[in-house]
Amino acid sequence: APEARGAHWTWPVVAVLLAAFFVGVRTLFGSGESQYYIRGAHTVSLILLAGGVALMVCWWTRQTLAAVLALGLTFAAANYVLVLVGLPYFERFKPVAPLSASALTRDPDARVIQYRVALPSMSWYLGRPIEEVLDAPVLQERFTRPGETLVLLRASDYASIQALAPTCVVARGPLFDVKLRSVIDGTAMPEMLLVSNRCER
Secondary structure, three states, X not given: OHHHHHHHOHHHHHHHHHHHHHHHHHHHXXXXXXXXXXXXXXXXXXXXXXXXXXXXXHHHOOOHHHXXXXXXXXXXXXXXXXXXXHHHHHHHHOOHHHHHHHHHHHOOOOEEEEEOOOOOHXXXXXXXXXXXXXOHHHHHHHHOOOOOEEEEEEHHHHHHHOOOOOOEEEEEEEOOOOOHHHHHHOOOOOEEEEEEOOOOO
């Protein structure tokens, strides 16, 4: 029957998909030379490949129950590695906590502004509201106020504000905020900067 033939080819198709994921994960996230390297991704790719091979063996020997178990174990093992190894390493792509710590280290009372970027969690780390500014003239006015002004912005926007006031970079960190095309092309991740108008410190 057509339904039986379709079901018969389900496992090879799933095995091929696992092999494709093996190539993708290993190439994009498992190489130490990749901009997007994530610890544990190489192991996950090998688990997916092993799962694909196991499915093909089960399909060839017509062991449907074993194929179901193999697929379940494959996803469980991959998830286990991602949660225990990959997620902690992924924290390096989250710049808010270390940049907030840098701001508090310099001056807990410094004025902190987010320029053309919105990272609400920074308010939680600093324990106070953060002003969001979109226009350069407004930011320039903030720089003229007494005390230190710290500005969080993308590195690509830094050149546009350097004429507003003397500033310097006090901390920086990568931001995992990219499109799939950027990952495939190996484009560098956006970088966040914390700049200050009190560079003599």
